[in-house]
Amino acid sequence: EDEEQKALYAKYFPDGGGSIFTFEINGGQAEYVRVPYADNGLTPIPDNVSDEQALFVGDILATGYWAATISEISEEDTVLIIGAGPTGLCTLECVQLYNPQRIVVCEADESRRRFVRQHYPDVKVIEPTECLEVLKSLTEDRGADRVIEVAGGEESFELAWRCARPNAIVTIGALYETEQILPLPWMYGKNLTFKTGGVDACDCDKIMQLISEGKIDTTHLITHRFPLSRIQEAYDLFANRSDNVIKTAIHPD
Template identity: 55%
Template sequence: MKAVVYRGNGRIALEERPRPEIIDEKDAIIQVTLTTICSSDIHIRHGAVPRAVPGVILGHEFVGRVVETGSAVKKVKPGERVAVNVETFCGECYFCRRGFVNNCTDENGGWALGCRIDGGQAEYVRIPFADNGLTVIPDHVTDEQALFNGDILSTGYWAAKIGEIKPADTVAVIGAGPTGLCTMLCARLYTPAKIIAIDTDEYRLRLAKEKGLADMILVPGRDDPEEVIRKVTDGRGADTVFEVAGGGDTFQTAWKIARPNAVVVVVAMYEEPQTIPLPDMYGKNLVFKTGGVDGSFCQEIMDLTACGKLDTEFLITHRCSLEEIMEAYDVFENRKDHVIKYAVKIRG
């Protein structure tokens, strides 16, 4: 089968690989129908994810059809369409029992797919702990509507849930990329009075405004986010801040625009260490919450998608086949042609 393989030292390649097989009774084999490229794949490519294994098949955000299950798999069966959770988790360890599945202690636990074990930018993939990591897609939900269920939409949903948003709050989201847009979408579920989107990409900001995800958009350099947010909150600052950009100075922006006693959720994956200037923020009494995502809510997300409360199909700006994915990587990484997300077709 064809697959995108991480070769280390900034190299990826489309190669022929053997079709995976069941190796544990809790496994399932998925025939991938639609996959995508994530910014985390770019981080892996450039060596910013130390746990990533050279030779691994990339991809952790995809949907497909079950073709085979191990003897212990009970919740899914061959023929069913499924969305795949970015995380694999045993469901039984200390962390899993408390919902912290990102910290699953199994050797294949947490974010393993497309990082430490073969992922879904391929024609077939093996999913460990299939009963935990697969969500059945209702018949009326398309593959494109379900594509982001297990990763960026799960991330936005998790971030909004831990952000402690109250009705009529002011929420600021730094970063209007795919995950930032999903965070805004999910923050809307908590009925804040105002969502303020901050980014240097005006196209993405306009998209956030047009889709009703943001009420106000700010461009650093053109606008002063700290000054504007204080002005529209009677001098207080934002009640909840989501840092989804991971830029050189975006962490500093996040704590500066937060009001005293606010919650700052760090969703971004940084490539460089960040500085916490405790003397400067003394007295703000901020609560910081950090990633990665605990993908425990995929069924809730699928239910909300099925009833029309969550719709991420607008994120798909580009489409291609698996054979064209190398060009898609270039477009995605370099943000060409106003790309937001790719839908990479594998099979019908």
């Protein structure tokens, strides 16, 4: 750690506990972890929920739950999810809780499109190049009522607002490497509401309850499993998106 990071960490966590987005206690991916103030920061796992069922609650599933919640989805809506990576799939799980009239998933990668079709047969799966035209045909030329962008690309950001109908809500759950621009003259008359920000992970207890009740299940996202001694291999597989990986789970040796 450099001196600037140490100073910021000391400023935000004088007692050595908690975390913010980029400053946290090292050692989270180890066989044993000491968590300061665990009685305040952790969510108990119910007896009927396995470790793998609970694995994504504190991160990508919390992101998907947050994105679905702030999108104000109704049963009459057509919801477009852009991106079918792990976060997009967790978002899909949570969008289904609201029983919208139609869910459309837009994904560039063919293997991920196959994955969505296999596990979510009631969801319409499309490619980015056909997204606008398909949505028009599905919605009588209006566009999506709710758009949730979790792909994180420059083209996907533009696609999100282009696919939204007038007065729609566009929720940004993605992280971007560069600044994104709102071309307001092109959007004139669409009257869009954009919602974005850091994920609110305060609903982990609610998510855990939904898993316990069988209303959310993300275990099928775990396509590969590794012992802790092979964690570097797991990282390499995930980073290179080899062997149609979605998520890897690390188990004790």
